[in-house]
Structures are given as structure tokens and as C-alpha cells.
Amino acid sequence: MARIDLDHIRHSYLPNPTSPSDYALKEVNLTFEDGGAYALLGSSGCGKTTLLNIISGLLTPSEGELLFDGKPVTELSTEARNIAQVFQFPVVYDTMSVYDNLAFPLRNRGVPAAEVDQKVGEILRIIDLESKAKRKAQGLTADEKQKISLGRGLVRSDTNAILFDEPLTVIDPHMKWVLRSQLKHLHKQFGFTMVYVTHDQTEALTFADKVVVMYGGEVVQIGTPDELFRKPQHTFVGYFIGSPGMNILPCEVDGNIARVGGHSVPLPCGLDPKKVAQKTEVGIRPEFVKLGGAGEGLPLKVNAVEDIGRYRILRGEMEGVALNAIVGEGMSIPESPTALFDPTQTNLYADSWLVSEGA
Amino acid sequence: MEKTVNNKAWFMVLPVLLLVAFTAVIPLMTVVNYAFQDSFGNNQFFWVGIEWFQELLSSERFHDALVRNLIFSFSILAIEIPLGIGIALCMPKKGWGVPVCLVLMALPLLVPWNVVGTIWQVFGRADIGLLGYFLNSLGINYNYTQDPVAAWATVIVMDVWHWTSLVVLLCYAGLVSIPEAYYQAARIDGASRWAVFRYIQLPKMHSVLLIAVLLRFMDSFMIYTEPFVVTGGGPGNSTTFLSIDLVKMAIGQFDLGPAAAMSLVYFLIILLFSWVFYTVMNNAGTEKKHYAGEE
CATH class of the missing domain: 2.40.50.140 (Nucleic acid-binding proteins)
Known part of the structure; x- marks a missing residue:
């Protein structure tokens, strides 16, 4: 778990950006406090996912520096950053069992078998898939698969942060509520730093302590749900929320x-x-x-x-x-x-x- | 839902039935007919029962050709499938390199069989062929018309040159269909390059690999033109595969009865192997049925 600082981060998908409109992410200065639950809210194409991928290291920013607990990590690989990320669509290893899927991130890092077993057991209980532990991940329903993806994000106890990229898009509405409250519960229990990307304001407002609203590659407001409601800093926030x-x-x-x-x-x-x-x-x-x-x-x-x-x-x-x-x-x-x-x-x-x- | 029964529907499928009958069923029945009779020309036929089949199944000539064909098919599968996967993995996923690679890969597939044979026949000649001359000047005694090992090597390398592209293209199609999120998730999970291949790429290529193995097995088991052009089945009988043997028997010796019996057995062998491959690979990949009872 760590505090995450984004210091003058800019990113462009073009090789030689010139005008500000070439940047998918215009200058972002942001701090995610250790153990906070944050939501990144904004319409499609506003740079939310870009920002998330920069934190996880899937993208290297064109400019600026990323710090975990004050230490620069901009040059570190994804693996070395020790980040968990859950994607919009379920990513499961089809040929592995549910158990092996959850154990995979631990085994790759050489965690001893006994500890793997204990952690995986715990996660299986949390995501309520104990009865299917030995089954192949292939052929499960979309929300079961997404639960596995979530589980793989939660299974490591030493992650610096867990990033969610619209993880509940494919989930049935009633399961959304269940999973979201489970996430909230896990956050309280383990105190992970969580960053949750969504374009759904209800999701953002119910999940997060602080909501970061992005518009056109910029952060327009960071605040509690109440602040966003009563005092929108930008007309976009006012229009987008509510x-x-x-x-x-x-x-x-x-x-x-x-x-x-x-x-x-x-x-x-x-x-x-x-x-x-x-x-x-x-x-x-x-x-x-x-x-x-x-x-x-x-x-x-x-x-x-x-x-x-x-x-x-x-x-x-x-x-x-x-x-x-x-x-x-x-x-x-x-x-x-x-x-x-x-x-x-x-x-x-x-x-x-x-x-x-x-x- | 209630099924609508309308007998007029039979008339609708009649053209297809007739087409299939004239192109497949009737020729096949002719073969079946020949397989149980003997002919001494002059359009006179005598019923011989299963005599041709008995003779065929105990004939050493048939056994040898079958074994040669099996060795050939499994050799080219053992080379082409891993090689094809390897090349597909090395191919670029985007940019200008994609069309270039695809065109290069498709080229051998566009060359007609007999031209492929002619190319390699000339290519391998010790006097004027680039390959043959080069190998011999290196001190390797390479002559596919006299040395069975050289003949086999030529035929196998030729098939690899001709058909690996097909495996590459199929695998590549499987690879590019894998969403980027899988690779990203693997990086986040700290997976090694091997684990990415084993748990993401290989499972996603499974269905195209099944098609590749089936196609390559059936094609190589029925191979005729290329080895016939290059070696003519020789030296001796060393590269006489089943189809070459069959043609010798039917056209060369005009033994219509035994040749018909052989084609039927040949056909059944291909059918059997294809079925086995299909079943084995399908079960190895999914194991769905095994767990279906749990729910």
C-alpha cells in the first residue's frame, strides 16, 4: 500500500505532440492518499483509462513523474511496481482452474505453496466461488469470470494499489450492487489504495471517498460526493453529476x-x-x-x-x-x-x- | 416450437442431392462396385467377394506404402506445427510489417502443386540446381534421384516450404484475436514469457491449431503431385506414398479391382485418423464434459 503522486504527468499517443489537443492527458497533478478509495469519473475518451494505465505502468507518460510513497517509479516495469489492475472485460486463463487462476499472481512471484493456499482460500470465500474452485475457468458466466479477475487483483496482500477500469460493465445490475459493496467492504477490511475508473456517476459516488472528475484530458475537480453535488468547480461537473x-x-x-x-x-x-x-x-x-x-x-x-x-x-x-x-x-x-x-x-x-x- | 412439416421442402433440396449424387455418391459407388469384382477388360466383370481386400491387407507393398505415408505425415506435422506457431509469434501485430509478412507468407500457398514439384526438382539437382550444387560443393553427397535419405529430405523440406505458411496464417489469425487486456493482465500478474504462451496464446490458438493439424494431416496423407514430380516415387519405392502406389496400380497396371479396394481402405484410414485427431484435440482443450455433471 502506498501513496501515489502524479507530478506534472502529460501523455500523448502521438510521437511528436505539439498543440495541447495532441495530448490525451493534459498536465495532471494528483495525489492518491495511502488507503484511500478514489473514483475517476468522466465521459468516454476523457483520459481516465490513460491515467490508470500510467499508474500501472502499461503506459509510460510522455512527460512528468510518478511516485509511490515519494519514490519515483516512472521507469519501473509493470511487474516491478506491484500493482493490481482489473479490466473492463473479464480476463481469465481459460485452461486453468478457478483456484489456479487466483494462485497465478502469487505463484509467479514465488510465494510458498502453503501461503498461496491460505490466500486463495480466503479470496474464494470472499468472491463466493468456493464450490467452483476446481472447475476450469472456461465456461463460467461473465460475472463469475469477472469475480475471478477481481479476485486475482485482491489476492496479493502487498500490492501498492488496486486499479479498477470500469470493472462492472459486464455484470448484471443486481450483481453490481453486491460486488460493489463487497469491494467497499474489502477496502475497509484491508485498507488497499483503490482507484476506480467509471463513467457511471452512481458507481463513483457510492464507491469512493473522493471522486476525481476528468474532462478533456484534465482533472476538473477532486472532491467528496457532496462537494461535487453542491459546489461543482466546472460546468462539466455540474452537468455530468446529478x-x-x-x-x-x-x-x-x-x-x-x-x-x-x-x-x-x-x-x-x-x-x-x-x-x-x-x-x-x-x-x-x-x-x-x-x-x-x-x-x-x-x-x-x-x-x-x-x-x-x-x-x-x-x-x-x-x-x-x-x-x-x-x-x-x-x-x-x-x-x-x-x-x-x-x-x-x-x-x-x-x-x-x-x-x-x-x- | 411446433415443427412445420411440408413435403415440398424435399423438392427444394433436390438439386443439391442430385449434384452430390453425381459428383460424390455415384463415383464412390462405382469404386465400391469395382472393389468386389474382377475384370479382364472387354467390359466383363466377375464377382470376387472380399478377395481384393484380403489380398490388399496382407500385401507387403500396401503395408510399406502406408508406413511411409504415416512417417511422412507425422514428420511434416512435427515440423510444420511448431515452426508455424513460432513464425506466427514472431510476426508483427501492427504497422507496415503486417501486410508485407502476410503477402510473403501467402506466396508459397499460391504456387500450384506441380510447379512446386518442378521448382524443387530443379532446385535440388546437383548439376544445375542452386541447392544441389551448393550442398555438393560443401562436400555433402546429395542426390535425390539415387539416395533415399536425400529423396526423403527433399520431399519433406519441400512440403514444409509449401505448407508451413498455412499453419502460420491460421495461428496468426488466432493470435491477433487475443484482446490486449490479456497481455496487460499477464504483465500485472507477473507472468513469464513462457506462461503467456502456455496460458494465453496457446489456448486461444487451440481451435485454429485443430484445423491446421486436420488439414495438414489429410493433405499430406493424400500427397501425390509434388513427390511424383520430384522423385516419381523413387529411388526404388522409397518415396512411393499411398496415392502414388494407387495410381501405379490403377493406371500403370490397370488392376481396377485391387485399386478400387485400395482406394476404399485408403479413404477409411483418412476418415479414421481425422476423427481421432478431432476427438483427441477437442477433449484435450476443453474437458467441459468432464465437469458438466457437477452443477
Whole structure:
């Protein structure tokens, strides 16, 4: 187990990168604390897997340094880094038994047979495959195979970190919950440093203590699930996390007031007059949009109302910009509704980045 | 689901049935017919029962040709399969080298059998052939027309040159279908190069290897043109394989009855060996049935 530092890591898949757009991973400075459970969240192609492969050594970064517990490991091979990684699709050695599959990483490292037996037994119990230990891995179901992949990642007790690359993609929804809580449980029990790549926000938010949100090859925010929800540092975070995502409305700022299409929205803070922003936007979560009657707030054109059980999602627009609101149970939707923003939960964005208080 | 029975369907398959009948079944039946009769020409036939078969199975000439053919087939399998796997493993997985390698590999396969024979016949000649002249100038007495060892070596090397590419291409197809994640997982698990081959590459090549072994066995067991062009079955009978022997008997001696009996036995031997290979390799790879009862 180790603390992992990424120091000015950049990576390009091109041999001679010139412009910033040539980089799959733009400068990343990041620290994964020892024993932390992290999720790397972002849409496809944002550099999550690249970052993960750099940590495990399957890729050598174009620039920058990787440190485990302060020691540089950038030049070390994957084997020497002592990392476990679980891939998106199950990787099992078909001709080996389930037992041998799990024992494989240990035997390759010359672990004595008795210890192998004890560790493999333990993992078999955790992944609930004891009854199939002697079976060939070939012909098992996809989630059993993925459990073996997970097991091979967990079987070594001395790994510096365990990396998961969207490991539950092929698993049935109900098994996802089971496996995820088992992982969480294992994390608590053994204290491995875990990094979990996913594009599924539910997965990220339930698994991790800290979520690293990536966008276009950059880390846009690192925070607890609550921070990501309440104070998204970047409009992408606001939009990506939450269902539906944050409402982002273009505005003009006048002191502590944002003007959205001729209507005033009070803000918790103003814009630093010294800073020049190309574009300014207000962001508010649909959860914090209240509905009022005519004349009370911003006029809202209702396009659709989705009833999803405990609450309803009002899909609307305001002067051509999408604006969603969550309508709680028992609340009615007025005839010609207007939107009222909770000022404490309204965020101001300058050039897509959050303007924080006092800035 | 209820099965729909419609007898008109038989008319639909009739063309295929007729085609198969005229190309396979009727010629085969003619052979079967000849195998139980004797002919003295003039289209007169006499029923002899299983006499030809008895004669064939106790004939030394047949035994020798069969043994020679088996030695030949197993020799070329023992060389071509490992060599083919080895070359496939060395071939590049991406880049400009891939099409170059593939074209180079496909070249021998595109050469007609009798041309392959002619190439090697000239290539091996001591007076004008590059190989023969070179070997003899090194002091090695190489003459495939007189020395059975040289004749055998020539025929085997020729087959390896001609057909290893097929094994390479099949294995290569198996290798490139292995997802990158397997190699990455193996690196993370600390697997050695040998373990990667043994537990990832070989199992993934299993089904194509089965095809390669079957094809190469059947083809080499039926080999005729190339050795016939190079050695004509000689020196003496040292490279007379079953098919060459069969042609000698049928066309050379015009013994239609014994030749027909021999073709039937020949056919059954190939069928038997292919079945054995298929069963053995299929079971060695999966062992699924063995565990099926546990669940």
C-alpha cells in the first residue's frame, strides 16, 4: 500500500505532440492518499483509462513523474511496481482452474505453496466461488469470470494499489450492487489504495471517498460526493453529476446580481471586476429550482413532465435554454410556472469555472 | 416450437442431392462396385467377394506404402506445427510489417502443386540446381534421384516450404484475436514469457491449431503431385506414398479391382485418423464434459 503522486504527468499517443489537443492527458497533478478509495469519473475518451494505465505502468507518460510513497517509479516495469489492475472485460486463463487462476499472481512471484493456499482460500470465500474452485475457468458466466479477475487483483496482500477500469460493465445490475459493496467492504477490511475508473456517476459516488472528475484530458475537480453535488468547480461537473444535471444558463453579471435574459437572479457572490471573463453562466441544480406562479420568477415553458415515482422531473426551457426542475411529491405545477432559484445554491461560472466567494 | 412439416421442402433440396449424387455418391459407388469384382477388360466383370481386400491387407507393398505415408505425415506435422506457431509469434501485430509478412507468407500457398514439384526438382539437382550444387560443393553427397535419405529430405523440406505458411496464417489469425487486456493482465500478474504462451496464446490458438493439424494431416496423407514430380516415387519405392502406389496400380497396371479396394481402405484410414485427431484435440482443450455433471 502506498501513496501515489502524479507530478506534472502529460501523455500523448502521438510521437511528436505539439498543440495541447495532441495530448490525451493534459498536465495532471494528483495525489492518491495511502488507503484511500478514489473514483475517476468522466465521459468516454476523457483520459481516465490513460491515467490508470500510467499508474500501472502499461503506459509510460510522455512527460512528468510518478511516485509511490515519494519514490519515483516512472521507469519501473509493470511487474516491478506491484500493482493490481482489473479490466473492463473479464480476463481469465481459460485452461486453468478457478483456484489456479487466483494462485497465478502469487505463484509467479514465488510465494510458498502453503501461503498461496491460505490466500486463495480466503479470496474464494470472499468472491463466493468456493464450490467452483476446481472447475476450469472456461465456461463460467461473465460475472463469475469477472469475480475471478477481481479476485486475482485482491489476492496479493502487498500490492501498492488496486486499479479498477470500469470493472462492472459486464455484470448484471443486481450483481453490481453486491460486488460493489463487497469491494467497499474489502477496502475497509484491508485498507488497499483503490482507484476506480467509471463513467457511471452512481458507481463513483457510492464507491469512493473522493471522486476525481476528468474532462478533456484534465482533472476538473477532486472532491467528496457532496462537494461535487453542491459546489461543482466546472460546468462539466455540474452537468455530468446529478440526474438530470445542473442547469447552466448564460448570464450577464452586475454586482451580486446575474441577469438572465432580462430577469434578475441573486447570487451568493459577485465577479472580481479585475478578472475578464469571456462568458458567464449561472448554474443551479434542478433540486434547488422552485416553481412559482406567474410574475414570481423566470418564465418557464414546460416541454415535458416525467414522473419517476418519488418525484417528477419538469423538462422546460427559458428563452431557448433548457431548464429542468425537480418537483417534489405532493407539489403541484402551476398553470404558467416560473422558476425561482435558491440563492444559496446558485453558482456563478466564469469561462466554465466556478467563481467562489471572495474571489 | 411446433415443427412445420411440408413435403415440398424435399423438392427444394433436390438439386443439391442430385449434384452430390453425381459428383460424390455415384463415383464412390462405382469404386465400391469395382472393389468386389474382377475384370479382364472387354467390359466383363466377375464377382470376387472380399478377395481384393484380403489380398490388399496382407500385401507387403500396401503395408510399406502406408508406413511411409504415416512417417511422412507425422514428420511434416512435427515440423510444420511448431515452426508455424513460432513464425506466427514472431510476426508483427501492427504497422507496415503486417501486410508485407502476410503477402510473403501467402506466396508459397499460391504456387500450384506441380510447379512446386518442378521448382524443387530443379532446385535440388546437383548439376544445375542452386541447392544441389551448393550442398555438393560443401562436400555433402546429395542426390535425390539415387539416395533415399536425400529423396526423403527433399520431399519433406519441400512440403514444409509449401505448407508451413498455412499453419502460420491460421495461428496468426488466432493470435491477433487475443484482446490486449490479456497481455496487460499477464504483465500485472507477473507472468513469464513462457506462461503467456502456455496460458494465453496457446489456448486461444487451440481451435485454429485443430484445423491446421486436420488439414495438414489429410493433405499430406493424400500427397501425390509434388513427390511424383520430384522423385516419381523413387529411388526404388522409397518415396512411393499411398496415392502414388494407387495410381501405379490403377493406371500403370490397370488392376481396377485391387485399386478400387485400395482406394476404399485408403479413404477409411483418412476418415479414421481425422476423427481421432478431432476427438483427441477437442477433449484435450476443453474437458467441459468432464465437469458438466457437477452443477
